[in-house]
Amino acid sequence: MSDTNTNTDAESVPGNGFPADIDASEIDVGERAESAVERNAKRTPRGLVLRVQDLQKTFGGIRAVDGVSFAVEEGTLTGLIGPNGAGKSTTFNCITGALTPTNGIVYFNGEEVTGQSPHEIANRGLIRTFQIARELEEMTVLENMMLAPGGQSGESLIRAVTPGLRADVVRQERAIRDRAWELLERFELDHLAGEYAGSLSGGQRKLLELARALMADPEMILLDEPLAGVNPTLETKLLERLHELCASGYTFLLVEHDMDVIMNHCDPIIVMHQGSILTVGSSEEIRVDEQVIEAYLGADI
Amino acid sequence: MSTARERFQTRVKTLPDGLIIFGVMLGLYSIFTVLTVSLGFGVSGIVDTLRTVTYFTAVYALLVLALNLHWGYTGLFNIGVAGFMAVGVYTMAIVTGPTSPGAGTVPGLGLPLWVGIVAGTAAAALVGVVAALPALRLEADYLAIVTLALSEIIRLTYNSTVFQEFSLFGTPVGTGGASGINIPTNPQTPINAFFEGQMGRAALDAAAAVGVTRPIVVRNVAYTLILVVVVAACYVFVQRIGKSPFGRVLKAIREDELVADSLGKNTRRFKIKVFAVGCGMMGLGGILWFGSDGYASPLSFRPIVTFYIFIALIIGGSGSNTGSVVGGAIFAGLLYYLPQFFEQNSAAALDRIQAIIGGSTATPNTFVAAVDALGQLDVTAFLSYCFANIGSLRFIAVGVLLVYLMQHRPDGLFGHRIETASSVPLSKPAGGEDDE
Numbered sequence: 001m002s003d004t005n006t007n008t009d010a011e012s013v014p015g016n017g018f019p020a021d022i023d024a025s026e027i028d029v030g031e032r033a034e035s036a037v038e039r040n041a042k043r044t045p046r047g048l049v050l051r052v053q054d055l056q057k058t059f060g061g062i063r064a065v066d067g068v069s070f071a072v073e074e075g076t077l078t079g080l081i082g083p084n085g086a087g088k089s090t091t092f093n094c095i096t097g098a099l100t101p102t103n104g105i106v107y108f109n110g111e112e113v114t115g116q117s118p119h120e121i122a123n124r125g126l127i128r129t130f131q132i133a134r135e136l137e138e139m140t141v142l143e144n145m146m147l148a149p150g151g152q153s154g155e156s157l158i159r160a161v162t163p164g165l166r167a168d169v170v171r172q173e174r175a176i177r178d179r180a181w182e183l184l185e186r187f188e189l190d191h192l193a194g195e196y197a198g199s200l201s202g203g204q205r206k207l208l209e210l211a212r213a214l215m216a217d218p219e220m221i222l223l224d225e226p227l228a229g230v231n232p233t234l235e236t237k238l239l240e241r242l243h244e245l246c247a248s249g250y251t252f253l254l255v256e257h258d259m260d261v262i263m264n265h266c267d268p269i270i271v272m273h274q275g276s277i278l279t280v281g282s283s284e285e286i287r288v289d290e291q292v293i294e295a296y297l298g299a300d301i
Numbered sequence: 302m303s304t305a306r307e308r309f310q311t312r313v314k315t316l317p318d319g320l321i322i323f324g325v326m327l328g329l330y331s332i333f334t335v336l337t338v339s340l341g342f343g344v345s346g347i348v349d350t351l352r353t354v355t356y357f358t359a360v361y362a363l364l365v366l367a368l369n370l371h372w373g374y375t376g377l378f379n380i381g382v383a384g385f386m387a388v389g390v391y392t393m394a395i396v397t398g399p400t401s402p403g404a405g406t407v408p409g410l411g412l413p414l415w416v417g418i419v420a421g422t423a424a425a426a427l428v429g430v431v432a433a434l435p436a437l438r439l440e441a442d443y444l445a446i447v448t449l450a451l452s453e454i455i456r457l458t459y460n461s462t463v464f465q466e467f468s469l470f471g472t473p474v475g476t477g478g479a480s481g482i483n484i485p486t487n488p489q490t491p492i493n494a495f496f497e498g499q500m501g502r503a504a505l506d507a508a509a510a511v512g513v514t515r516p517i518v519v520r521n522v523a524y525t526l527i528l529v530v531v532v533a534a535c536y537v538f539v540q541r542i543g544k545s546p547f548g549r550v551l552k553a554i555r556e557d558e559l560v561a562d563s564l565g566k567n568t569r570r571f572k573i574k575v576f577a578v579g580c581g582m583m584g585l586g587g588i589l590w591f592g593s594d595g596y597a598s599p600l601s602f603r604p605i606v607t608f609y610i611f612i613a614l615i616i617g618g619s620g621s622n623t624g625s626v627v628g629g630a631i632f633a634g635l636l637y638y639l640p641q642f643f644e645q646n647s648a649a650a651l652d653r654i655q656a657i658i659g660g661s662t663a664t665p666n667t668f669v670a671a672v673d674a675l676g677q678l679d680v681t682a683f684l685s686y687c688f689a690n691i692g693s694l695r696f697i698a699v700g701v702l703l704v705y706l707m708q709h710r711p712d713g714l715f716g717h718r719i720e721t722a723s724s725v726p727l728s729k730p731a732g733g734e735d736d737e
Contacts, residue, residue: 096563098559098563117567118559118562118563119562119563119564119566119567119568122562122563122564122565123565127563127564128563134557134559134560136552136556136557136560136561137556138552138555138556139553139556139722140727142721142723143549143552143721143722143723146546146723147549147550147561147564147566148564148565150564150565152546153546154545154546154547154724155546155550155566155571156547157542157547157575157578160541160542160546160547160548160724161538161541161542161545166724169545169546169724170725173724173725177723177725177727178730181730190729193727193729194727212564216565
């Protein structure tokens, strides 16, 4: 949150992460969601890395996301759940720039990023993974890793080909390569470094995708169903890594279908239903929430 | 049996790239040496044939390398190669053409040759950028349609009478319309000057001493050697691009653009840059190809030229620069020049064949008649028909080859190789701590 003060708004409040002129009480959100956000804010003094305000996305006549507001605190493993069609993935895509929201504002580190392109948002330190792991199949595992870091001087065409300017590129490449090897060892993928990413198993792809996201040195990672299709052993391993990373200061927003995972590992949990936020709370609160049960099991029970 | 083959394949895989290219060229030279010697060519003729093979290999290699940058690395389906070549050639011709030309030709700006080459390359790159700005928003197939259309628009523009002669900042210039354009100060001029000097004369004498008596052959060899140097430089250039973080992003765009974008890469900017560089190389390729002919017309830039280059890339294996050169060599030598060679020397070849296996040299009029002759074991008559219609039969050969490749080697000769995009070796750092 150190760059809060670089905000264009001179009166921004350090630690809060949001421009001062946006008062929480002014935010026009649904009654339930508003109280949830307030509850969140009261619970911890930590800064908010991501804040979504009244997000809307319509596809033709369908309102996939209808006025969603929530915030993600620094260093948390926040979960986002909801039944099929609740609008989780659309929300995700609106935050990361893959889709442009019809309405609403997305703040990352106190700066508005609404409608920016994916690479702009990624360069601010918000990296995403994909629901179906999207490896760059005909690139090796190591190439996948080395692609991710931002600000590589060798990505300039002139620096890449001019002999006199390459020393810097080579130095940087060495550093990136070494970091990639380090992370691959940590994720136990180092024995596959030279293989095409396309030849990895589903679980290994998920690991690689997380490792690749870390290579970009982000502040926050949005994980879209990182455990789908992952075997239980690997799942435990992945979750361990997530907790470790959280402890070392990374922030995660996790979209997941698997209720158990969310309930046991995420705090707080945001529940979406039919395009809006149903409730926000800890797993204990969610577990006994009537509305959540109703949304998941049907209105008549 | 298969193990021997596998062993051979692994050995080829581990060969240095330069050696592979050298080996392929040696193979082509052997084929053409055998052909020319058996047809009774003199030393000049043999040297000139081998030079022609080298020349076509070089221009194809350069164009295939450029296309590989677009299609092989970045996945940009550009089928407008001929158009960008035309921009290079015409710009160069207009820039270097004499200001007061002879009858029947159009005036140019009269600038030096090197200015023309630079201007032609830059113009092709610039047209590439202008085309890329809207076109690169499109998905693969639509980009293909747009580039093909653009190349035809370029060709028809040069063909139109509107620009046959026009005024550029008050200076009369022109494209020559359908009658084409001369490249009077063609790249051979400095070479001609060299051979009029003392060293050049000595070189000519030396060549005559070994039997190359026609000075034009020596001059052409010199031009081809320069061409080979240019292609080698371009090869190093694209290798550098391929093995850099820039090239890594290109590959990522080819694999999945949204992923590259989501990792913070401004993919659009990368695509525009690489499109411009590739188009510039295509312009340069066109200049080097047609510059030595001294003449180009809109007919030289029909879409078929683009498809030839694509086929060469498919043979070599898209994504590999070495594959591009090898594919260019194989296509240029065996599918482009060899049929042309037989066409030009069909009478001599047929006489030779008849002397060996008998038969009749009379050319059958139809394919049915040719097959009929083959049925009567008159191979010579069948071949006679083939030589006479080799232009059309080449398409059949190309088609058969493509079907074979799709079935047995969909990645081409070198497409399966893992060529990592990085400026440093990627093996695990040994000490870890002492590095940096």
